[in-house]
Amino acid sequence: MKMENLIRFGEKFFDELEIAIYKNRDASVNIELNEVSTSALRERVVTVVRGVKDKKLGVSIVDTADEEKIKESIERAYKMAKLNKPDEKWISLPEPGKYRKPRKVDKELKEVSPDYFVELARKGIELAREEGIVVAGGGGGAEWRESLIINSHGINVSQEGGGAFFYIELVGMKEGRVTPGIFDFDAKLSLNLNVEEVIRKALQKVKWAFNVEKSKTEEAKVILEPEPISSLLTYALFPAFSGEKLVKGTTPLASKVNESISNELLTIYDDPLHELSINPVIADDEGVPTRKNVLVEKGIFNGFIWDNYWAKLQGLESTGNAKRSLNTGGISIGFHNVIIEKGKKSLEDLVGEIDHGYLVDGFQGAHSSNPDNGNFAVVANPAFLIKDGEVTGSTVFMMSGNIYELLPTLYEVSKEQRVLPFGGSMVVPAMAFENVRIAGK
Known part of the structure; x- marks a missing residue:
């Protein structure tokens, strides 16, 4: 079933209907006390149904993009709307508009493994440890997002993209003195993260902090x-x-x-x-x-x-x-x-x-x-x-x-x-x- 057909199905219940589907993929790693503590790959799909009947709003959320489950979610949203009080201020869902040209996306972010960030983390830990500095915490990862939003007024827009980041928290210890946690990071629309520069900036601040x-x-x-x-x-x-x-x-x-x-x-x-x-x-x-x-x-x-x-x-x-x-x-x-x-x-x-x-x-x-x-x-x-x-x-x-x-x-x-x-x-x-x-x- 196409999304337009789901909208038509929902219009049996609602005056206006919106369906939004989000797909997220996160590859990540965490650092604790000079070691890579955890790495993870998480994928999630969420569908949000928002419908209005006689100015009564009904919302239902389901963790799938399965069409039959979305139809059930539409019916559930309708039941919720009937229980709610009307919002007399409600006017309408938005109408279609003109979109700007999307930015080019780096598809490597969609497929990257947590292992990539494990290696970045180990590299960062090694650079800091060479200077005798404790890596108190940190982490890195990449998020890839896809979304589709459609409503009964003709909006139908999909988009995708993602970004990557790496951060570190250093603590210096010398002659009984302990510095506060020193934090630095990098973030980009690609996997080209500069771990060396992150560590260099953080180490400079640690030296000041002594x-x-x-x-x-x-x-x-x-x-x-x-x-x-x-x-x-x-x-x-x-x-x-x-x-x-x-x-x-x-x-x-x-x-x-x-x-x-x-x-x-x-x-x-x-x-x-x-x-x-x-x-x-x-x-x-x-x-x-x-x-x-x-x-x-x-x-x-x-x-x-x-x-x-x-x-x-x-x-x-x-x-x-x-x-x-x-x-x-x-x-x-x-x-x-x-x-x-x-x-x-x-x-x-x-x-x-x-x-x-x-x-x-x-x-x-x-x-x-x-x-x-x-x-x-x-x-x-x-x-x-x-x-x-x-x-x-x-x-x-x-x-x-x-x-x-x-x-x-x-x-x-x-x-x-x-x-x-x-x-x-x-x-x-x-x-x-x-x-x-x-x-x-």
């Missing part, structure tokens, strides 16, 4: 590397870009469209087809075409992102930012690949221009930030002290404030960008801020 210096309470220049700035923005700022929050009145950006929230150094956009994206999707999880959505342009807030439901409530079009939970089948607003535009100076140059300041490589507690007002309180660890243009040692400090007060103090952005595969695809440079209030520990 010389521990106390921080003090002061205002100073602070450079946030890609991982900490991405975690801070993910929790303190990015949720405020959601159209759902605008409708519900819970975003501090409600009256800030076309107003400055930073300065001309900051440009942020969401674009899954960016050249460095490891999530190059042409459609979101409702089958709506994805596009480049500029959120902040030279410090000016441009507007919100939408899925189909919340956009239609406002008389708008979806921006192609629907994300589906495979646990519940529900749709929410989310990003595909956030890019923070790069600057013109290297990170090395940014460090070299600071007489006294800090380089932060990680934040603890960013997840507790409040996106409804932008407040945050984090621990910078690991962090490194900069004196006379050189990193001289490691330190730890508290950093708290409000993201909308921090962003205008941005004074430089690095020309290097890193691809962050954790918690979604992001492409992020290092960002330097001045007059940052820190509390020494």
Whole structure:
């Protein structure tokens, strides 16, 4: 039976129907205490049926793409819909749109064995152990994704692709001193992962970390590397870009469209087809075409992102930012690949221009930030002290404030960008801020 026939079968029960099939393949390896601890190959197929009858929504999930099982799932979704209350705000599922040309995919990612990442892990462990450094943890892997989304309004879109990553956590021990865990990684749309560079960068940070210096309470220049700035923005700022929050009145950006929230150094956009994206999707999880959505342009807030439901409530079009939970089948607003535009100076140059300041490589507690007002309180660890243009040692400090007060103090952005595969695809440079209030520990 073709998918169109399944839609026609479902229309016997529903006014509108959507069927989404996801096939995922993950090859992975984990590292614990200088050894490869586990390797695994996981394959999963999930079909989500979402139907609407008299404005009542029914959802059913089944772990197969078998046609008969999908028909049973459609009937089950109908039974669920009858039990639910109508959503009087419901308008309709999305209509077909025009898709951009998909990125070329590397089919090697579809077939790679966990053994490939076992060898990468062993190589990384060997390089670190040669320097007498403990490999506390790490891992690597490749994910291959295929999806098909079809609905009763004519959407019928399929896509495939994948990415690979490798990460390591090192701990140095010398003369009774133990460094904090030092983390580094690489992520690409291919298997061409640079393990040597990951280890080299991590080892450099471990060497800095051996010389521990106390921080003090002061205002100073602070450079946030890609991982900490991405975690801070993910929790303190990015949720405020959601159209759902605008409708519900819970975003501090409600009256800030076309107003400055930073300065001309900051440009942020969401674009899954960016050249460095490891999530190059042409459609979101409702089958709506994805596009480049500029959120902040030279410090000016441009507007919100939408899925189909919340956009239609406002008389708008979806921006192609629907994300589906495979646990519940529900749709929410989310990003595909956030890019923070790069600057013109290297990170090395940014460090070299600071007489006294800090380089932060990680934040603890960013997840507790409040996106409804932008407040945050984090621990910078690991962090490194900069004196006379050189990193001289490691330190730890508290950093708290409000993201909308921090962003205008941005004074430089690095020309290097890193691809962050954790918690979604992001492409992020290092960002330097001045007059940052820190509390020494």
